Structure formats: C-alpha cells, structure tokens
Amino acid sequence: xxxxxxxxxxxxxxxxxxxxxxxxxxxxxxxxxxxxxxxxxxxxxxxxxxxxxxxxxxxxxxxxxx
Numbered sequence: 001x002x003x004x005x006x007x008x009x010x011x012x013x014x015x016x017x018x019x020x021x022x023x024x025x026x027x028x029x030x031x032x033x034x035x036x037x038x039x040x041x042x043x044x045x046x047x048x049x050x051x052x053x054x055x056x057x058x059x060x061x062x063x064x065x066x
Contacts, residue, residue, distance in 0.1 A: 001063040009060050016053035020046045 023046035030039035 001066065006060065009056055013053050013056045013060065016049050016056065020050040020053060023049065
C-alpha cells in the first residue's frame with residue numbers, strides 16, 4: 001500500500017472515531033433529557049459510523065499484511 005493511501009485511511013479512521021464519539025455523547029445527553037427519539041437516532045448514526053471506522057481499520061490491517 002502506498003504511504004499516501006495509508007495516511008488518508010488512517011486519518012479518516014481517526015475522524016470517524018471522533019464523529020462517532022460526538023454522536024454517542026449527544027445521544028447520552030438526549031437520553032438524559034428524555035428525548036428518546038433523538039437519542040435513538042443519534043445512537044443509530046453513531047453505531048453506523050463506528051462500524052464503518054472499524055471496517056476501515058480492518059482494511060488498513062489487511063493491506064499492511066501484503
């Protein structure tokens with residue numbers, strides 16, 4: 001894998017992790033405010049973004065092994 005590709009994938013992974021963390025925090029705040037619909041929506045989006053970040057991490061690991 002080219003260094004450029006590794007760098008961008010790593011950067012995107014970090015950014016997605018940060019976005020997911022922000023969404024999880026917002027979901028927790030919404031839950032504390034009894035905004036259950038918003039909490040559910042935020043949690044769902046955070047889960048999807050976290051899953052995508054983990055997929056990118058797996059891809060990085062696989063590409064490094066080549």
